[in-house]
Amino acid sequence: MVKKDIVIFSAPSGSGKTTILKRLFDLNPDVFDFSISATSRPKRNNEIDGKDYYFLTEQDFRAKIANDEFLEWEEVYNGILYGTLKLEIERIRANGKIIAFDVDVNGGISIKKLFKDNAVSVFVMPPSVDELRHRLELRATESKESIADRIERSAMELSMSSKFDYTILNDDINLAVAKAQKIVDEVLQR
Numbered sequence: 079m080v081k082k083d084i085v086i087f088s089a090p091s092g093s094g095k096t097t098i099l100k101r102l103f104d105l106n107p108d109v110f111d112f113s114i115s116a117t118s119r120p121k122r123n124n125e126i127d128g129k130d131y132y133f134l135t136e137q138d139f140r141a142k143i144a145n146d147e148f149l150e151w152e153e154v155y156n157g158i159l160y161g162t163l164k165l166e167i168e169r170i171r172a173n174g175k176i177i178a179f180d181v182d183v184n185g186g187i188s189i190k191k192l193f194k195d196n197a198v199s200v201f202v203m204p205p206s207v208d209e210l211r212h213r214l215e216l217r218a219t220e221s222k223e224s225i226a227d228r229i230e231r232s233a234m235e236l237s238m239s240s241k242f243d244y245t246i247l248n249d250d251i252n253l254a255v256a257k258a259q260k261i262v263d264e265v266l267q268r
């Protein structure tokens with residue numbers, strides 16, 4: 079079996095993929111390194127530049143696109159850019175860790191195509207669109223418009239789930255983490 083050193087998590091916003099990833103990191107210390115993406119969206123109060131994202135102006139982001147510095151990038155929401163910098167992959171590979179990606183569905187499919195059998199891709203499925211809306215409202219990090227954008231996009235995202243190696247239904251966070259851990263054990267061949 080080919081040794082896998084990449085795990086990709088994709089899902090509609092509010093599905094809980096970031097929570098699952100955080101729990102996996104705690105359960106598997108020193109195994110993963112998170113691929114820190116670049117984004118042109120404004121920083122939330124609880125986020126740290128260089129830890130959660132590299133926050134760039136749209137102008138700087140576009141200059142890096144022109145300079146071919148991205149492995150992949152997407153305009154995930156209207157006018158808001160997200161992308162994986164090639165340098166980020168080199169940084170993690172140098173540490174010999176498994177790279178964990180938290181990217182949108184298009185990014186997830188692109189990264190899987192690039193790394194093929196070295197990567198395992200996981201789609202985190204919310205129980206329903208109503209539950210997605212409820213979670214985004216509870217999280218209270220987004221404006222009304224941003225929640226509406228995210229819900230609108232979720233139909234397209236849900237229709238892409240079959241393109242992933244695995245789907246995890248997240249209606250119970252403990253069960254979802256246990257399923258994610260099983261996939262990780264397989265990747266680590268243990």
Ligand code: 5GP
Nearest residue numbers: 091115151152154160161162180181182185
């Ligand atoms: P948020 O604004 O909630 O942090 O992220 C919005 C969406 O952008 C999520 O689906 C997240 O996974 C996705 N995203 C974050 N970083 C990247 C990236 O580097 N590339 C792509 N394609 N999507 C990303």
